[in-house]
Amino acid sequence: DIVMTQTPLSLSVTPGQPASISCKSSQSLLHSDGKTYLYWYLQKPGQPPQLLIYEVSNRFSGVPDRFSGSGSGTDFTLKISRVEAEDVGVYYCMQSIQVLTFGGGTKVEIK
Amino acid sequence: QLQLQESGPGLVKPSETLSLTCTVSGGSISSSSYYWGWIRQPPGKGLEWIGSIYYSGSTYYNPSLKSRVTISVDTSKNQFSLKLSSVTAADTAVYYCARMPYAITIFGVVIGGMDVWGQGTTVTVSS
Numbered sequence: 736d737i738v739m740t741q742t743p744l745s746l747s748v749t750p751g752q753p754a755s756i757s758c759k760s761s762q763s764l765l766h767s768d769g770k771t772y773l774y775w776y777l778q779k780p781g782q783p784p785q786l787l788i789y790e791v792s793n794r795f796s797g798v799p800d801r802f803s804g805s806g807s808g809t810d811f812t813l814k815i816s817r818v819e820a821e822d823v824g825v826y827y828c829m830q831s832i833q834v835l836t837f838g839g840g841t842k843v844e845i846k
Numbered sequence: 847q848l849q850l851q852e853s854g855p856g857l858v859k860p861s862e863t864l865s866l867t868c869t870v871s872g873g874s875i876s877s878s879s880y881y882w883g884w885i886r887q888p889p890g891k892g893l894e895w896i897g898s899i900y901y902s903g904s905t906y907y908n909p910s911l912k913s914r915v916t917i918s919v920d921t922s923k924n925q926f927s928l929k930l931s932s933v934t935a936a937d938t939a940v941y942y943c944a945r946m947p948y949a950i951t952i953f954g955v956v957i958g959g960m961d962v963w964g965q966g967t968t969v970t971v972s973s
Contacts, residue, residue, distance in 0.1 A: 736910075768951035774959035783942050783963035784893065795961065827893060829957055834908055835895035 737762050737830050741838035748818040749846045756841045758811045758828035765808060765832075772831040775804055775813045778840075779824040787814065787826075820845055848873040850943050850964035858937075858971050864930040868943030868964060875924045876901040881946040882958050884917060884928045886939040887966075894939075898946055899926055900958055906957060933971045940966040 737759040748754045764771045773791045776784035786795040788804035791811060805813040815822055823845055828838040854866035868882070875882060883898035899917045907915050911930070919926040929946040930937060944960035 767953045768949070768956070770949070770956075772956060772958065778862070783966050784960070785963070786959060786961045789959055789961070828901060829893075829959055831956065835957070835959075837893040837895075839892050844959075 736834050736836050737764075737832070739828055739830060739836055741826075741828060741841050743841060744839070745842040745844070747844050747846050748815075750820060751817050754815040754818050754822075754843060756813045756826050756828075756840050756843075757807060758806075758813070760809045760811075760830055761783070762773035762833075763808045764811075764830050771807065773804075773806070773811050774829045774831070775802075775820070776827045776829065777824050778827065779821075782824075815843075818845070848962050850945065850962060852941060852943050852964045852967040854967060854969070856968055856970060858933055858969060859973050860971055861932055862973070864928070864933050864937060865970055866941055866943075866967065866969070868926050868928075869968065870924045870926075870945075875919065875926065876913065876921050881906075881945060881948050882919070882926045883944050883946045883957075883960060885942045885944060885960065885963075887939075887942070888936075888937050888939045890910045896930075896941075900948075906955075931949055935971050938969065938971045942966045 740759045742757045775788040776785040790803045825840040849871045851869045858864045881898040884896040897917045899905045914931045916929040943964045945962040947958040949956045
């Protein structure tokens with residue numbers, strides 16, 4: 736299986752400041768069809784995960800533009816340009832090029 | 847607005863079979879654009895994909911669980927179901943159902959990430 740490694744494990748951010756989460760995969764997520772199947776989710780406390788970003792850099796419907804995704808191959812990044820209180824929770828990356836696997840999660844809290 | 851709702855027993859005895867159903871409302875499970883999947887999350891831990899099914903009955907399973915998992919679909923009821931056999935305490939988790947877009951490529955089917963999730967149901971394995 737492809738192993739997804741997220742860093743850092745946790746992040747404490749002042750509201751209005753930026754935040755960045757890294758996700759590295761053990762194999763390239765570039766499919767032969769030219770797409771890269773890397774996703775980002777946010778799981779707020781007591782809720783199911785919600786899709787933020789699909790295929791590396793596409794914001795899902797309704798996701799604020801302060802969230803952005805980038806990367807290629809095996810290295811990916813989720814950036815929040817200005818963290819808000821509602822952004823607290825655990826962020827997960829996930830790949831679907833092979834057996835679907837998730838990263839271990841990055842917990843974001845507000846200072 | 848599409849909604850998914852998990853249902854089933856909250857307590858299962860060790861060695862027995864866990865059975866859950868996901869009811870889809872606000873849309874058809876027979877949509878040609880989606881697979882439907884199960885994901886679980888043990889207490890305080892991360893997420894694990896269990897498997898996915900198309901309305902025609904085509905399935906994909908996580909190899910780590912494949913020997914114990916059966917996912918089925920009932921289009922007449924707009925539901926799909928999960929059965930996990932020979933459960934142990936390690937199967938205690940919140941179980942989620944979700945919608946999963948997919949793509950057909952010349953290299954085969956690629957199932958994408960979950961875009962709509964149910965609220966989840968807690969299943970505890972204990973005697």
